[in-house]
Amino acid sequence: MTSGHVAAFWADEEARLLDPARPHVVRDSKTPSGAVPISALRGPVISDALTRTFRAHGLDVRFVYTIDDYDPMDSQSMREKAGMAEHMGKPLCTIPSPDPSVAPDFAEYHAARFIALFAGLGITPEFYRMRDLYRSGALDKQIDLVLRNAEAIRAIHKRIANVDHEAGWLPISVICENCGRIGTTLATDYDGNTVAYVCRLDYVEWAQGCGHGGRISPFKGNSKLLWNEQWCAQWDHFGVTYEEGGKDLLTAGGSRDRSNEIYREVFRREPPLGLAHEFFLFGGKKMATSKDIGAKATDLVAIYPPELTRFLMLRTHPKRHIEFDPAGMTLPRLMDEYDRCADDYLRDHMTDFAKTWRLSQVSPDPSPPPAYRARFGTVANWLQIPSITPEKEAGREKAAALDDRELRDLHVRIELARQWLDRWAPEEAKFSVSQTVPQIEFTKDQRRYLVEIKELVGKVRDPEEMQNQLYEYAKKAGLVNEEGKPRRDAFAAIYLAFIGKPIGPRAGMLLTSLEPEFVRRRLDAVAIP
Numbered sequence: 001m002t003s004g005h006v007a008a009f010w011a012d013e014e015a016r017l018l019d020p021a022r023p024h025v026v027r028d029s030k031t032p033s034g035a036v037p038i039s040a041l042r043g044p045v046i047s048d049a050l051t052r053t054f055r056a057h058g059l060d061v062r063f064v065y066t067i068d069d070y071d072p073m074d075s076q077s078m079r080e081k082a083g084m085a086e087h088m089g090k091p092l093c094t095i096p097s098p099d100p101s102v103a104p105d106f107a108e109y110h111a112a113r114f115i116a117l118f119a120g121l122g123i124t125p126e127f128y129r130m131r132d133l134y135r136s137g138a139l140d141k142q143i144d145l146v147l148r149n150a151e152a153i154r155a156i157h158k159r160i161a162n163v164d165h166e167a168g169w170l171p172i173s174v175i176c177e178n179c180g181r182i183g184t185t186l187a188t189d190y191d192g193n194t195v196a197y198v199c200r201l202d203y204v205e206w207a208q209g210c211g212h213g214g215r216i217s218p219f220k221g222n223s224k225l226l227w228n229e230q231w232c233a234q235w236d237h238f239g240v241t242y243e244e245g246g247k248d249l250l251t252a253g254g255s256r257d258r259s260n261e262i263y264r265e266v267f268r269r270e271p272p273l274g275l276a277h278e279f280f281l282f283g284g285k286k287m288a289t290s291k292d293i294g295a296k297a298t299d300l301v302a303i304y305p306p307e308l309t310r311f312l313m314l315r316t317h318p319k320r321h322i323e324f325d326p327a328g329m330t331l332p333r334l335m336d337e338y339d340r341c342a343d344d345y346l347r348d349h350m351t352d353f354a355k356t357w358r359l360s361q362v363s364p365d366p367s368p369p370p371a372y373r374a375r376f377g378t379v380a381n382w383l384q385i386p387s388i389t390p391e392k393e394a395g396r397e398k399a400a401a402l403d404d405r406e407l408r409d410l411h412v413r414i415e416l417a418r419q420w421l422d423r424w425a426p427e428e429a430k431f432s433v434s435q436t437v438p439q440i441e442f443t444k445d446q447r448r449y450l451v452e453i454k455e456l457v458g459k460v461r462d463p464e465e466m467q468n469q470l471y472e473y474a475k476k477a478g479l480v481n482e483e484g485k486p487r488r489d490a491f492a493a494i495y496l497a498f499i500g501k502p503i504g505p506r507a508g509m510l511l512t513s514l515e516p517e518f519v520r521r522r523l524d525a526v527a528i529p
Helices: 010-015 038-056 106-120 130-135 140-148 150-161 227-238 255-265 297-301 306-314 330-347 352-359 376-383 390-398 404-423 444-456 463-476 488-499 507-513 516-527
Strands: 024-030 061-067 126-129 172-174 185-188 195-199 213-216 223-225 280-282
Touching: 010 038, 010 352, 024 038, 024 227, 038 061, 038 106, 038 280, 038 297, 038 306, 038 352, 061 106, 061 130, 061 227, 106 297, 126 130, 130 223, 140 150, 140 172, 140 223, 140 227, 150 255, 172 185, 172 195, 223 227, 227 255, 297 306, 306 330, 306 352, 330 352, 330 376, 330 404, 376 390, 376 404, 390 404, 444 463, 444 488, 444 516, 463 488, 463 507, 488 507, 488 516
Parallel strands: 024 061, 061 126
Antiparallel strands: 172 223, 185 195, 195 213
């Protein structure tokens, strides 16, 4: 009897699809049309993780990243912003910058802010701007090939996506010599050197053309290929062999299918391989900062450690969607998962969890994680008890002094926990020790329990031993369930007495962190009926 197929780690599965005898090029891209949501990092992080994995399998790999800054401004949300209506339909790189002191044009303003995140995340592709490729003539050969095969391409659009283009249509957009728009022009009649074009008033809904027309060379930056054809031109120019992408682009009959057929029929080459990653959702909706859905990448990356940002993108298989909301308990759970993967890496480098941890690191060849890492939720609790010093408490928890790497890791967690408590933590995770006696009615059993645990105060100083003793005293007080385990109302009594709410940090840690005399007085005060 033979055993069934055991699926390999997802990145390893992709590596095995590639021919080891030839060099490979992984490509990704971004259109800099506005502020970038955190979801836009999923593609680059996945592509980088795949590039690392391909190289680990012995493949010769380049990773290229294109900035599609020659695309027309077509964002309806941007149109509504002051001063933007007049620029609709123009190439993004010819629109004025929101802040000329930061970047010379609109596209570079947003592209530079996004690209600046890459190095800190360990993403190091070769960057190319489409304005440079077009204006330098690097894509002229591909433009000529596309224009000479316009009728075949038109038929592919009809066959694959049921999209009809009018007779004479050419799959390029010319930059109007009169108004500078690229999204409002219809090009026809390629004679091998020039094309005819008209800047139509009503060609698209999101911009108005000027009505100008004439003939112009489509080369040296005077035009750009339409999306499907530009995709093929990029594959051909760079020799792309692998390109993953978002699910919306890789659906049946969608953009990728059209480009694949154009590449096969017109360019006479096989299109790149590549998986489709699922959406990154915020409250069940696809992220889009232009619609105020989701967090900006620059904002979150400024707070999350780079390893955690990468982990957020890689912990979920690319073919499953990510549901993300930084509020609530998302961050503590994410940190706990990260630590679980780190523990796996220390035990066995070859598990899926271990590989996820490794690919989440900034360095492709990381040092192992510290053996001791304070749990994130515990660090957040330490920060809310004034009498606790996290470094001292961590040393007590480890039962030894922290080494330099453990201290650095702890300090990262301390700062992150502060941000979480300030920005995102739910109210039930926040607490402070009440300086006055809470006006709360306790049950008879709870009062008896609080009286009895008083004898532990000052005698038991170890938090774990105190926790164990509190369990035992709850049993003695009869505060147990049918299974003989302490009921919630036992520890709720402690929390209510000191922080005024029924839940809180580990009770053993709380009681041993406070001055014994303060604890005794509080227990006396609340135990009196």
